[in-house]
Amino acid sequence: MKVPYNWLLEYVDIEKDIREVADALTMSGSKVEEVIEYGKEIDKVVTGYVEKIEKHPNADKLRVCQVNVGEEVIQIVTGAENVQEGDTVPVALHGSTLPGGVKIKKGKLRGVDSNGMLCSEAELGIADDDSVHGIMILPKGTPIGVDIKEILGLKGGILDFEITSNRADCFGIYGIAREASATFRLPLKEIKTSFKENDENIKDYVDVEVKDDLCRRYAARVIKNVKIGPSPEWMQQRLMDAGVRPINNIVDITNYVMLELGQPMHAFDHRFINGKRIIVRRAEDGEKFTTLDGVERTLDSSMLVIADEKGAVAVAGVMGGLNSEIKDDTTIVVFECANFNGPNVRLTAKKLGLRTESSSRFEKDLDPNLVDLALDRACHLVEALEIGEVVGGKIDIYKNPVKPYTLEVDPNWINEFIGINISKEEMADMLKYLGMKVEVGEKLKIEVPTFRQDIRIKEDVAEEIARLYGYDKIPTEKIKGEAVEAALTKEQRLTNIIRNVLVSRGFFEINTYSFVSPKIFDKIRLPEDSPLRNTVKILNPLGEDFSIMRTTLIPSILETLRINYARDNKEVKIFEVAKTYHPAENMPYEPVKLSIGMIGKVDFFDLKGVIENILYVLGIDKVDYERDEENPGLHPGRCAKLIVRRKPIGYFGEVHPEVAENYEIEDRIYVAEIGLMPLFEAYKAERKYKPLPKYPAVDRDIAVLVKDEVAVAEIEDIIWKIGKEIVEEVKLFDVYKGKQVPEGMKSVAYSIIYRREDRTLTDEEVNKVHESIIKSLSEKLGAQLR
Amino acid sequence: MREQLEKIKLEALEEIKEATNSQRIDEIRVKYLGKKGSLTTILRGMGSLSPEERPIIGKLANEVREFIEEEINNALSNIKNKERELKIKGEYIDITMPGKKVEIGGIHPLNKVLDEIKDIFFGMGFSIAEGPEVELDYYNFEALNVPKNHPARDEQDTFYISENLVLRTQTSPIQVRTMEKTKPPIRIIAPGRVYRSDAVDATHSPIFYQIEGLVVDKGITMANLKGTLETFAKRFFGEKTRTKFRPHHFPFTEPSAEMDVSCFVCGGEGCRVCKGSGWIEILGCGMVHPDVLTKGGIDPEEYSGFAFGMGLDRIVMIKYGIDDIRLLYENDIRFLKQF
């Protein structure tokens, strides 16, 4: 909220620099987001009186002015057409500075001396654009030779506050002034509300009926003999500084009061209130209504309207209607000052897509007792500006008046809770500045004014004390009390181990969006009936491409590979540890999975090796790899199911060429997806020491020719089975195809290590076992010894 | 015989001095001390000596033998040293040539910084709590004093799954979840993904990370909140870091505050990162609202607590000077390799 500094100063006598004030208010709880110092760059610009204007001897479009700038009369050449003799204008003297760093120096224009410049509003940085053409003409009677910053009230500038939703009272300048008064412990001045009423009765002008409780209070006054016209300069300036466009004097008064007190008001032209009756009621479903901005809107029965006998004249708390707008010839005005249910105004504004200065205040649930003050203030301004006559009496429908709230708080508790030590008298003093009445006894008995509906419990009071005392003055203390055990859970620890293994193997961790497009399932050739197609859907997604929660990490890792590949990053090894989301009875099920992806100079066994590394580090040994031909996303001949303790917990392999094409990658892609929970369950923390071997080992190599289809695992199974008594290790060291190996065959070579724990093996023993291994390989797999 | 021994001694010495390699020394050893060596030959002729002379010459002969042996050993070790030095000289390599590396990957910058933050809080006795990302409206809003139609709901554009299920807009729902499960003392942080329906640009991402913190115990004060977060700030941003607590409003804490830290880029002088203010807003915090404690099954008359929440992405971006949040979720390998 924008607060012109001089407006604030009207209610508190602060004698401090605007920046100092901004800092202090920020620290006491009213955060200043920005300090706008309009006049900051203006220097040596004064008011001048144009005494005489003559034609320029050498140029038709230029004129030569004699300007009295107080101590002297100087000659200035101008091109502006709107300046007349007798005008008072801003004059930039020789050596002056204007916004944007413009420097003005004396010189000659078409041969005539010019000792400065007459300024427009744009040149002074007041108007954003050149909407106001020509030189700025100041009001008659403006003193001459005075710094323009003083005249324009530019000294000080504007404070832009961020008001939090709990402080409805601070949506008015007077509320901010109260905060300033409490911050600096300076008195808050009273707001002027006096005015005279004529001896007529408002009842003869208008009648009000409130039909719905969404309107908690409805008050009205009538002003007659209204002279519509522009409001005075100072008022217009303040409205503009606060970000509100001046309209005419009556509308400007309602806005001025809203800015000052935070209470929105509305002015109706009395002529257009049919039947001279105002009815506050729910709109009818489908009721059409044209708001002040000229847009026809369709209302519904959740919305509250202000209506006359014929139809709506305003959407309550949001915007008035075009049908009862104040016009240049308006003579009788009805001021509405009401209180509406906040959440309802908020919903209405949201439904209509029409958030206004008014609705954004009402939605905070304003204090109904603000109504009197605001309505009186408006009448006071009407009288002060001499633009109308207040008709006697007011209408005020207020069924359930809100009363101040009282609570008792133990000052010792406050000190303990915050960790400070201040006297209860000082606490009481702070609270009084905030408009509270405080009785100091053993406890503080506090009467909270109705405009502070955010203060209900002792913690609320503690916050008021803490912030006015100063958060920065609260000491810093370590937490006392018993030490709490801090440790990673097993899952957290193992996740870190897995990440570290992957990093040590050259993989980079990635982080991708959890929501994806429903199209990805076809892209990875997921079967139509796959349970993974059953997803958690977002009702209001950012777009279809982000509309479902992912059930697999594979599309995300493929998409990341695609992005990298397209950018010429052709050697990429990445992984992600993230959740997938699966619909379940109450809450979705969110398992954590590991995905791995790579492209470049790698193959299936690079990927398998990494997975084996992970399993090794986790001490998981009972692992099987099964060919996985039912996974259409992967190459049927190059993918495997990872089976741990007889349960499939993931899969890995080369991506199906069609899927690779879908992701625009012309290289082979390898991916894996493994559930982390099953890995953690299989994790074996225990390791037991086995005595180091005492007796020597015997190392024998074996090379056999087998058919291509024979898996090395089959060969190894036989070696282990036959030699289980004395085989210690089986190492595959060569698989060869080509010269000297017949078509459809491969040569497989192993080094087998034999050892007994209890004695040295004899050659005969080893030979016997070795021979029967060879025999068994030949019988069962048709292997030929090479 | 005496003269013969003296002569052998001198000759041997001469030859040892002239020897330049270990092979030659071995030859000398054989020549003088070997089975057929000159010294041995002389000793064999001792039989012809008188009994009086025998011990004297014997002693002398032994002295000569010991002398030659010592000289040979000395010479040998000299020569070995020289030979070793020569070998070493021939084995110089270009140590500026690249080392043999196994390529190492890297942790994503978000998690890297998160790990650092976790470690700091571990050191202060905090554990790590986790919660669902698809969250009940109750935990995300209502239990945190944000009922339906509360204006605060407009500030956090929420993704809805159903009327009662949302993508959590903050990590704060973990507060009540933790209180329901754990008896005080509670000291946890809870990092995780959160979701807001913001359109994507350089500073907005619909998915980002928050770190929630919660402490509940008897006698927890606002001074404890300041102490804990100040310690965190100093450990994370550096010992010289200053902190500033400003009043703020959150529905689920009372009193509430925002914490700024002195800009770690310029040290508080004012720069582009801190927009000239010298301060950077880091987190929101406050004393846990009694309603929230009650919802978590904790008696606010007996216990008090504080909570805080910070945006990880922003901290990572400032720390590394990353100017576009999208880089964190795009995962260009050239980006990832920089951390």
Ligand SMILES: [Zn+2]
């Ligand atoms: Zn800085």
